[in-house]
Amino acid sequence: MRPNFFHHLHPPTIPAKQSRWRYTLGAGGTAIFLMLVLGVTGILEMFYYIPTPEQAAQSIQTISYLVPFGGLVRNLHFWAAQLFLIVTAVHLVRVVFTGSYAPARRFNYLLGLALFVFAILLDFTGYILRWDQGIQWALIVGTNLIKTIPLIGNLLYIMLTGGTQPGLATLIRFYTWHIFGLALVAIILTVWHAFRVRRDGGIAVPPPHLRTDKERITRYELVRREVLAMLFSGAALILLAAFVPAPIAGPITDINAMSGEARAPWFFLWVQQMLKWGDPFVWGVLVPLIILVVLALIPYILPKPTNPELGKWFPRSNRFAQIVLAIIALLIIVLTIFGSLPAS
Amino acid sequence: MKRWIALGSAILLIAILVAWWVNSRQPKPVVLIPTLTGKPEYCLTCHSDVPQISPSHPVKTFGCVICHGGVALALDANLAHSTLRGGANPSDLSVVQESCGGSNCHSGAAADHNNHIQRVMTSVQSTYAGAITNILYTFGAQSDLTAHYGIRVVRDSQVTTSTGVRSLEAFDPAKATNPAIQKFAANCLVCHINAQPMAGAQFARFTGCAACHTPTQTPVSSSEYGGNQRKKLIHTLTTAIPYTQCNTCHNKGNYDLRTMTFVQRSDQPLPNDRLHNYYQPIAQFTQCEYTLDCIDCHTRTEAMGDGDIHSNEAQIQNIRCKTCHGTPTQLPLTKRLTDPNDIAFRQALLNPVVNLQLGDTVLVTDQGEPLWNTRILPDGTYQLVGKATDEVFTFRPVMGSGCTQNGIDQSSAYCHTCHAVLR
DSSP, X not given: OOOOHHHHTSOSEXXXXXXXXXXXXXHHHHHHHHHHHHXXXXXXXXXXXXXSTTTHXXXXXXXXXXXXXXXXXXXXXXXXXXXXHHHHHHXXXXXXXXXXTSTTSHHHHHHHHHHHHXXXXXXXXXXXXXXXXXXXXXXXXXXXXXXXXXXXXXXXXXXXXXXXXXXXXXXXXXXXXXXXXXXXXXXXXXHHHHHHHHHTTSSOOOOGGGOSOOOEEEHHHHHHHHHHHHHHHHHHHHHHHHXXXXXXXXXXXXXXXXXXXXXXXXXXXXXXXXXXXXXXXXXXIIHHHHHXXXXXXXXXXXXXXXXXXXXXSSOSTTHHHHHHHHHXXXXXXXXXXXXXXXXX | OHHHHHHHHXXXXXXXXXXXXXXXXXXXXXXXXXXXXXXXXXXXXXXXXXXXXXXXXXXXXXXXXXXXXOOTTOOSHHHHTTTBTTTTOTTSTTTHHHHHOSTTTTSSOSXXXXXXXXXXXXXXXXXOHHHHHHHHHHTTSOSSSSOOEESSOEEOSOOOSTTOBSEEEEOOGGGOOSHHHHHHHHHHTTOXXXXXXXXXXXXXXXXXXXXXXXXXXXXXXXXXXXXXXXXOOSSOOOSOOOHHHHTTTTTSEEEETTTTEEEEOSSOSOOSSHHHHSSOTTOOOBHHHHHSOHHHHSOHHHHHOOSSXXXXXXGGOOOOHHHHHOBTTBOOOEEEOOOTTOHHHHHHHHSOSSOOOTTOEEEEOTTOOEETTEEEOTTSOEEXXXXXXOOEEEEOOSTTSSOOOOSSOOSHHHHHHHHBOOO
């Protein structure tokens, strides 16, 4: 069988042990599949979406209720975006818990981390594009948070919102960011990320002389597994989109009225929860940035995984990095759960 | 592996078919583009069974959203209804300006008689100033009988009558020190046009404009309505308001000043004939008072106000027995309709029970307000057509009859002495 285009995207063979579900969790591949879904559904939405404060929410109603299969497409876009965040987070955790960021792959780890940040920003900008009462609180609080940054806060706020309060310029900017500033760049970064996986030697395994299991699978087998993963995750996504509609709310009547629910989108609930602890700059900007810097520094300052331990879960050599990530992840999960509880 | 892929493909196919099925079950929007707004709305997708609210508000012209608010393009009930004005009732006085107002509609018009919202907002029916003033005066909290407080703050920049008041402050129960006033505040502030009705089907009505214009009560003894009984329609605005609608508030009992409580009329459940149903047992009334509907005599100015803030009901009650019947020495006041823009024609257009013509002579109040559903007949008698019933009544003036009542003492109590109906 001659390898086709898709086969050629993969190395001829890869180690059998490290290509199992239980090792990769299929997270990176699923993320790329979801990205494709997001691209296609996003382009379809662009035909109907109108990025003006007066018409944004109405055009989303039109997509949801009038356009044939528009509701399904929007739900697919929404759920693919939420799953994308979860899947990329799982991918990050897997990489750290298997020590796969060890040198030669350190830069690609940073690329991946940048993509994760892009995913969060994409989700937030996409959420804002609804421009209905459901996003009003998060828009006001989120943009006001920018203002708290010393020295450059006000400038950043004006750059982001295009004025002294959210309005037409803000929506246009969020729209442009969502599609060109973030999605397009994320696609380029993803290609680079995937390229670097192969350039850095494929999936992380011990060097040849230390390998006990020399069994390998072909690219044909790998592509079949990927197809299988796409079939199952595609089915799950379609069912989710068919039965659980994406959030929607009434149009904003007064941008400053804050009539909507006072709740951040789910992926920022942990930040919202921390904001209750005091200074908005410290808890809303500084601490999340510190967490990001800590994550970025993991391959550079914490004990590195050793070569013989590569390619398996929980190597002893980078245990400290695993603990750091586990604490951060646990903290975020617990704060998110607290943040999602109904306000008492 | 091939089996797995076959299974995965089958599952994906099933998922797609399920999604297709779910999608096909979504309602297909029924689009209405009302000419007044030019913007599509999908309300009729679910509400196609709602009857048109009135001939003056054709749905093709107005649509739904212009009055009700709501999310026009939503097919999800919760979302569609999330921004409704005043819930199911956009005429609630808290939102009436947005729903019914505007200089092309019911407020801000150059002609004062079209400023219905201003009139209702200042009327004693919505300010409740009469009761508040009398209670404050009676229990020593104010020294005069002029209204200073109402249910809410009201201002009137144009006072046109001698009894008009410039403004009312909101009555604040917290400031009351007298226990009787405190009890009044606790029990009685629910007796105005924008208050939620008391519990019980006989009190059921909406608030705001719809309190009167959307009949919720079916008149009893439909045979007395000559087969023209208005059906109980919730989505209705009408000026043909049966007495039963007025009776969701009026004639339902009395307030007891000692206990500051409302005491329901004693004949419960209410009798099923008009003679006994209309007024409570202790009331005195004449035949015309129970055979006619309230609005057959009482005018729009009395019911909705004249645009001025008044201190009590008496200042705005213009109809008396003599308005139609005159006195032993005087015929009732009449007016020949010579102006095609006379308000009488507009009213007759909205509730076409009479075919009013230019040159017709109708009865008028002392203030000059036409009773557009009356006319003088060639033989010197008068005719009145029931606004809610289309029923035709004829009556004679007092002059020339055997009545010896003094022409000055013309309150209804004097007339009731001889003319009250026995029941």
